[in-house]
Structure formats: structure tokens, C-alpha cells
Amino acid sequence: MGQESVFLRMRHRVQSELGQVVTIGDVAQVIASQPVKREIILLPIHSITIEDKTFVIIDVMKVIEKLRANYPTYDIQSIGPAQAIVTVNQAKKPLAPVYFVLVWFLLFIGSGLAIMNFHEDVSMRAVHLRIFQLVTGNEEAKPLLLQIPYSIGLGLGMILFFNQFFRKRLNEEPSPLEVEMFNYQQALDQYVILHENKENKADYHAD
Known part of the structure; x- marks a missing residue:
């Protein structure tokens, strides 16, 4: 059986909520066989906390490191931008x-x-x-x-x-x-x- 290939393309900007667990599927487009893709897009990559303030930068190297730890035999390739900006939606007070x-x-x-x-x-x-x-x-x-x-x-x-x-x-x-x-x-x-x-x-x- 050939080596499984996984292709990643980081999204430019995504929205998140305080307390949300950001998954790889949230910050990147994934191309792989369907069973593998379903597993990868559900892998958590970051948990949004109050310390994150307004935004979080998710680097593709962090995503690849996560995938390597879970799937050491997969051939992982990155295409396109190297970072995704995760914007944390803060509760806004209505304008008087x-x-x-x-x-x-x-x-x-x-x-x-x-x-x-x-x-x-x-x-x-x-x-x-x-x-x-x-x-x-x-x-x-x-x-x-x-x-x-x-x-x-x-x-x-x-x-x-x-x-x-x-x-x-x-x-x-x-x-x-x-x-x-x-x-x-x-x-x-x-x-x-x-x-x-x-x-x-x-x-x-x-x-």
C-alpha cells in the first residue's frame, strides 16, 4: 500500500468564540482520502482563552507538527499561505x-x-x-x-x-x-x- 498523502492550505482569516476549541479543519483546507480527512479536520490545534485577546496566529508548522505526532507515516505537504489568523469574537456592548x-x-x-x-x-x-x-x-x-x-x-x-x-x-x-x-x-x-x-x-x- 502506498504512502498516504495529505495536502494542507491554510485559510487566511477565520472567526472563533471565546472558549472554542479550534480544529485543523477550522484553520486549513485538507485534501486526503475521506477516512483520513474526517479524522484530520477534527484534530484540535488551539483552545481560545481570555489570554488570546483579539486574535491568534496559527502557523502551518504547528499544524504539521500536530499531524506528524498523530500520523508519523503520512506524507504531509503545505500549499499556499503559511499562517491563518483566528479572530476572537468579543462580546460587544450595543452602541447607545x-x-x-x-x-x-x-x-x-x-x-x-x-x-x-x-x-x-x-x-x-x-x-x-x-x-x-x-x-x-x-x-x-x-x-x-x-x-x-x-x-x-x-x-x-x-x-x-x-x-x-x-x-x-x-x-x-x-x-x-x-x-x-x-x-x-x-x-x-x-x-x-x-x-x-x-x-x-x-x-x-x-x-
């Missing part, structure tokens, strides 16, 4: 309505001031007056015929830019904000993997 209103008010005032300051910097009022004069031949201090559609278009443009109206998405394309948040999350994950991985710290102290 007064804090919600305060945050909404600050964001509303801040965004309004940003738009007004931008318009003042580029002399938007003078531009509107000049355009209105060129199009109609009349001079008015408040060309509402031009300013009202512009204000409506500004709001619609923000909706199209962020690709979302309240909770409803306009299409499947990610918005620029979502792309920036994704890039930030990727950079944060890389930082966590490099600086919080216990295996990396152990290698450093060993050297």
Missing part, C-alpha cells in the same frame, strides 16, 4: 443612541465643512456666476437655476462614487472606500503575522 447621534452629527458637520471649504478654495460661487452669465446673458447674485441641480448632482455623485445607498448596493463592483479598506486590512494582517506570530518570536530568540 446618544453616541450614535453624536457620531452622526460630527460626521455631518465635518463633511459639510469639508465641502464648503473646497468650494471656497476653488471659488465655486464665482464660477457658477460666470457660467450662468455666459449661458443666459443675465447677471444674478444667486443663480439658483444652476446651483440647485449642482447640489443635487453632488449628492447623487457621492452615492455613485461609494456605490451604496444606505444598505443597498448599486452593483457588485467594490467602491473606492471598500478597496482602501481591503488594502488597509491586508497591511494590518501582514503586520499581525510578522509581529505577533509566536513561531517567528521563537525563531528570533533561538537565533
Whole structure:
């Protein structure tokens, strides 16, 4: 009988609860014969405790070490990323309505001031007056015929830019904000993997 082969691919990020026993199947995709796979995915690899705080890094070397201890004759091969980030879901207190209103008010005032300051910097009022004069031949201090559609278009443009109206998405394309948040999350994950991985710290102290 040939040697049993096991292929592992670590998941990038998984969710867990306090007190949960994380298994190999939780943090990695496993390819093997069905009987072997059913055993491997149920093997515990880490128990979530209060000391783990927000996240835990599970290194593929720890998984391979666990498999070697239980199945010393298996041919174990790793494919893809070398770590999985296990995020510990903490109990969150509901946001009080007064804090919600305060945050909404600050964001509303801040965004309004940003738009007004931008318009003042580029002399938007003078531009509107000049355009209105060129199009109609009349001079008015408040060309509402031009300013009202512009204000409506500004709001619609923000909706199209962020690709979302309240909770409803306009299409499947990610918005620029979502792309920036994704890039930030990727950079944060890389930082966590490099600086919080216990295996990396152990290698450093060993050297």
C-alpha cells in the first residue's frame, strides 16, 4: 500500500468564540482520502482563552507538527499561505443612541465643512456666476437655476462614487472606500503575522 498523502492550505482569516476549541479543519483546507480527512479536520490545534485577546496566529508548522505526532507515516505537504489568523469574537456592548447621534452629527458637520471649504478654495460661487452669465446673458447674485441641480448632482455623485445607498448596493463592483479598506486590512494582517506570530518570536530568540 502506498504512502498516504495529505495536502494542507491554510485559510487566511477565520472567526472563533471565546472558549472554542479550534480544529485543523477550522484553520486549513485538507485534501486526503475521506477516512483520513474526517479524522484530520477534527484534530484540535488551539483552545481560545481570555489570554488570546483579539486574535491568534496559527502557523502551518504547528499544524504539521500536530499531524506528524498523530500520523508519523503520512506524507504531509503545505500549499499556499503559511499562517491563518483566528479572530476572537468579543462580546460587544450595543452602541447607545446618544453616541450614535453624536457620531452622526460630527460626521455631518465635518463633511459639510469639508465641502464648503473646497468650494471656497476653488471659488465655486464665482464660477457658477460666470457660467450662468455666459449661458443666459443675465447677471444674478444667486443663480439658483444652476446651483440647485449642482447640489443635487453632488449628492447623487457621492452615492455613485461609494456605490451604496444606505444598505443597498448599486452593483457588485467594490467602491473606492471598500478597496482602501481591503488594502488597509491586508497591511494590518501582514503586520499581525510578522509581529505577533509566536513561531517567528521563537525563531528570533533561538537565533
